[in-house]
Amino acid sequence: MALDEYEKRDFQVIGSRPVRPDGIDKVTGRALYGADAVLPGMLVGKVLRSPHPHARIRSIDTRAAAALNGVRAVVTGADFGEIRKGETRNVAENAMAFDHALYDGHAVAAVAATSEAVAREALKLIEVDYEVLPHVTEIAAAMAPGAPVVHAGFVEDSVPDGFSENVTARHEFGHGDLEAGFARADKVIARTLKTAATHQGYIEPNACLASMGPDGRGDLWCCTQGHYFVRQLCAEIMGIEESRLRVTASEIGGGFGGKTTVFVEPVALMLSKKAGAPVKLVMSRNEVFRASGPTVSSEIDVKIGMTRDGRITAAEAELRYQGGAFPNITVMFGAMAAFAAYDLGAVRTVGYNVLTNRPKQAAYRAPGAPMAIYAVESVVNELCEELGLDPLEVRLKNAARKGTKSSYGPTFNDIGLVATLEAAQAHPHYRAPLGPNQGRGLSCGFWFNFGGNTSVSLSVDMDGSVSVTEGNPDIGGSRASIAMMAAEELGIPFERVRAIVADTASLGHNDVTDGSRVTFAVGLATIKAARAAKKELCKRAAMMWGIDEEAVTWENGCAKPSGPNAGSFEPLPIEKIARKSPRTGGPIAGHHEVNAEGAGVSFGVHLCDVEVDPETGHTKILRYTIFQDAGKAIHPDYVEGQMQGGAVQGIGWALNEEYIYGKDGRLQNPGFLDYRIPVASDLPDIDTVILEIPNPGHPYGVRGVGETGIVPPLAAVSNAVSHAIGTRLYELPMSPPKILKAIREG
Amino acid sequence: MESGNMRYLAPKTVTEAAQLLADSDGIARVLAGGTDLLVQMKAETIAPDLLVDIKHIPGMREITAEAGGWRIGAAVPGAHISEHAGLKADWPGVVEAAALIGSTQVQGRASIVGNLCNASPAADSVPALVAADARVQITGPKGTRDCAVIEIPVGPGKTTLQRGEIVTAVLLPARTGIGADACLRFIPRTEMDIAVCSAAVNVTLDESGRCSAARVALGAVAPVVLLVEEAADILVGSRLDRATLERLQSVCSKAARPIDDKRGTAEFRREVVGVMARRAARLAAERATAKAGEKA
């Protein structure tokens, strides 16, 4: 494990707040997003979607559509359903139904035509003969024996008897003697908590432009968090080698995990292949809600035992997640993360994945963790209330720390939880007075973080400025952070570095922008690439001076003789070495490839004050403070932005966001009018306290910060609402009708 | 019919506009701010063959004093209403209701006549217009007429307007005596939301500070806005004291005929619409009392 990367040093560039290099393009409209790509002769693609939550497709008659003037290609599942197995098969079947429509909005056919109007008309001419089947959209109903089978053939050996075929996997984690632990407790509380499915809510709908040539080579432009993964999936689905498909990522208008897979991309490629022309496919907001991936909904049983003085003696949870009509492992992450913040002698979590007639879930910021930790942090707070204990003291008393055997197995190294809790305890927010109908809530949060495959190339241009080529779409300001790390390492101003995100043919494989990995892993590779370039720069300076390579060091953007014995030369700045490079061996560059480890887990603590209108159940967030360990904040604005953004999304889950299904199995709120994400005026200024406890796995100590922030708000808001109204809700979202009912029922 | 064949026309007179609408044989629509219409076209819930834009007709974007009250042209955007000092002084409730619509961007376009003619049971400005006893002026192929605002909507998406008829203005009556209005809506968020329920109250006070006239209207708790006369009767003769307002609250809750849907349960709407009515009545009373203070 790479746990010895960190070296203490004074920073010049890191920790400053330069203007974001992609900012001007974004505010002036110069930035090109997914739907902005154009090619000559481009066709418009449109998708026909199932109005039924569950149906067998007896036949699809596309003749009339194909015959319409202006229609150049029609595709259905018959064009896709070949030999592939496993997740790629699921991705393909989700992009275009094979023989069953599995949810309201599932794609069943698509057309490419010369205009939007013709494409729309063509969809109306496609006749699908459906045999409507019984459907199920809720967890408990889907698990019950005898439930309609959503999608057969996925049940793993781990699943015990007694469930319907919709229960596809069981995961278990933990250690210690639960029975003895609960016996030692003075108080045991067991509750069932529920959360609704929520959408990532990115502003930019999924969009792509596909162009397949007659020789089986293709190009794809799309908005994605990971174009290498897009290439891998699409190449496999199209039955071509990866190198034949080049994928270029556009600017991205938000992803939050939701753009880590493909929906319309394989459809556009198939249409383009059949039509022999480029095809653009842009999802509408309605399609995004119905047919891209929201997160799971959940039902979680939590049981925790505590002594009178606040020590947790045993903890147990059963998690049941549904993520639509295809299997996924989100519940495994939930089962792993649920009790991660606690040092426990006896703990067990069991997770079940359940299939339903809903869209295939996609990753959403810390997938699986927010719901699990909401359930745990609600019950911990309830125990504190019952036993008259301070919820922060209790968390400190039970906090995981260096050497703790985590509830999911590994033993923790340096983690920042205790420091984070202490920062919250010392903050004025924790003691600020509250008025009538107001309440304060607290919650811890956790995410694993990830490193992964990364490839970066850095070139010193002829005038001594620097280009960094990386392969991870920038969804949170990473180009700025990457350029800052290159500038720091080379000792040159930030403004002299430009970082770009290159296409799949330009670099080695890069894993998706997920797992809070980019500033950590791409940053690490950038620093190493810069070090390689520095070595080369020193070598060139040595040649220019006619001394030994070892006798040259690098300082403040210049090569310098390493000591009096090396000879006395004026420092050689990077631009002079670069200009002379044709005569010293050619272009100067550095690169680095790594499967980065040592990402370092991340903890956060959130404090939230609310006021609840006792006559309407309306909740107003009054004050919100985030405490989180960033290891080292490269560009503090973007660290704060990640923390604030995560909190806002979590507040949305807590208060109003939910997928609402009717009895007919159709999604009732596929738009931002009735799918209520928080608006700016709903929120106070969200305060952040960044802790910097260096991660030993990164040269500058960086720890990913992208995901942990969405984990604590659910319980922080729920605990605050309980405090304000004097009764507890066990279900999210806590929309006003539910709160008012809880108040009335006391 | 393909949406590619839609015609857009911007006539210079109301008669011409009404004639164009009456003569068209497909689906024809008046275009004011377009904040309902364009969204519906994008969502493919409507595909008009003809759009008649009324924004270029003289007077349509003007607010003028008329017969002691106010005339608001049919295409006046919300932002102009919010900045009109005279309107704000006489009809603060109507102004705040118009300002509830959408966001800053939407306010630059959205008209209260469009809000009314779109005939959503949740239209935010309509309860206040009804409480104000506002009227609308209408021009059609057969000439001009006027009618009370409450007579326009008859159900979700349906109005009493005949083919070719265009609403040209809203007429707010002259204030007699000392009075004020107020409007409140309930939404789960703070803006950009559709009303779960709403209430508007308009009161007039006599010399002694007693309520001499009142109108109470409720929104989003029935297929059309409800004018609750029983609620007004409770206010008239009272000093708008606490006990009276509590009776108003319960009468309004009883008068509501809400449904359960994704935006709220019937039970919730019934309860909260009463709360909105009580709070709006108190606000209207405070405004009227303040005016009385200024006069004294």
Ligand SMILES: Cc1cc2nc3c(=O)[nH]c(=O)nc-3n(C[C@H](O)[C@H](O)[C@H](O)COP(=O)(O)OP(=O)(O)OC[C@H]3O[C@@H](n4cnc5c(N)ncnc54)[C@H](O)[C@@H]3O)c2cc1C
């Ligand atoms: C983002 C957003 C937020 C919104 N928020 C709200 C909200 O909070 N509350 C709310 O109530 N509404 C809201 N709306 C809906 C809409 O903005 C309002 O209903 C607005 O008042 C409509 O006015 P308009 O001038 O844009 O109407 P248009 O869209 O131009 O017209 C609406 C309808 O009325 C007809 N019409 C318009 N003018 C006339 C006329 N003079 N004579 C006859 N028929 C006519 C049109 O043909 C059309 O059917 C929102 C809309 C958007 C896009």
